[in-house]
Amino acid sequence: MSDELIDPDIRKAHTLPSRFYTEESVFSEVVAGFSECWHFAAHVSQLAEHNVLPLEHMERFVGESMLLTRDDGFRCLSNVCTHRGMLVSTEACSASVLRCGYHGRTFGLDGCMRNMPSSRVWGVFPSSSDDLREFDLKRWNGLLFAGNGPSRFADCLAELECRVGWMPIESFEHDPSRHRSYEIDANWALYVDNYLEGFHIPYVHGDLQRSWTTTHIAPSCSREVCYRSASPETQRRASICQSPHPITDSESRLSTTGCTLVDAELLPVGAVCESRHPNLGETDQNRLLRLRLGPF
Incomplete structure (x- = not known):
């Protein structure tokens, strides 16, 4: 997509060409760009009563199914079991471990694999490849942001601080x-x-x-x-x-x-x-x- 698609001078700018609205390649390029960005994941109040929270909306942005966990801190983990790709969690809950409902593979709230039934006979197991992937997660004034290899978070903070830094967002509650x-x-x-x-x-x-x-x-x-x-x-x-x-x-x-x-x-x-x-x-x-x- 050309950077000169729209003239920055509004006196010279024209309506977008029709291909922008109809071509699949343009749509794919726009969606692909989402994965390079930080996205609002949740407010900390959403993890007040539960310590596991699936992030259903994130997959649309970054192409990855994610969940949040709260233990000694907050983490953003893959919500896909490393065995057969089953979703690990489908609703907010309180749990000491994450357990896949397909074969019982168990993970800690840090994403590290803990156990799988009948796995003792499998030799060198588990390995780090069996752990749930951990994604970048940042916290600002009670807001949690996540991404799949996003840009520098510091680049986003100045605008947030300028616009809403004065608000007591940390004390807000999700409704x-x-x-x-x-x-x-x-x-x-x-x-x-x-x-x-x-x-x-x-x-x-x-x-x-x-x-x-x-x-x-x-x-x-x-x-x-x-x-x-x-x-x-x-x-x-x-x-x-x-x-x-x-x-x-x-x-x-x-x-x-x-x-x-x-x-x-x-x-x-x-x-x-x-x-x-x-x-x-x-x-x-x-x-x-x-x-x-x-x-x-």
Whole structure:
């Protein structure tokens, strides 16, 4: 895919050529690039009650089935048994070991193979090749990021610190009741185009003109800051909260503006694009900051 596909000068830029929307090679190239990025895996609160958490969404991004474990720390491991390729875990649970349900092969929470029935007669066994693969995992303010050989994590931190570093994300709790998933029968690239492009808002979403919305496009993600109420008080708060830099009393700022961190994913699924986002809750929510957490 040419770097000059779109002229960086908007005065000279044109609509993407049709091949971008229809050619399988373009789609494959886009999906392949996901594996080189960091992806939001989970919030630490999701491992508060359980110490094993399958990451079903990660396989779509990196082509690997993964799970998280919590023991003396957090680890991201392959969720595929090294014997016959069976999934080791299919749901969140609490366990002292990981046990494959196909032949009983057992692994520690660190991924190292512990035992397999009737294996004593097999000679030199197990070896390191029998252990579950461990993937890169980073933690920032309670958010866990994983990847399959991704780029340097430090390159991602500056933007996170600038935008949401002031929020007490570590103390947040995951709310599964707000999760929503929609599968849309549309060309994935066309859907993403319209999702990221804001020029149509005055004509199609006129009600949004009563509040303030802005979208910033970055190389591998999009950021949206939305104020969901048109009340004068909300607009006053908006003028205060536009700065992404840390403030003295972040706890007060959070409670005053009603800020919510949302992980919104747009996933290409074959010829269509799946849009995932949680329920936004109160219609008059004063401030919603949407940060697409991955890929980076």
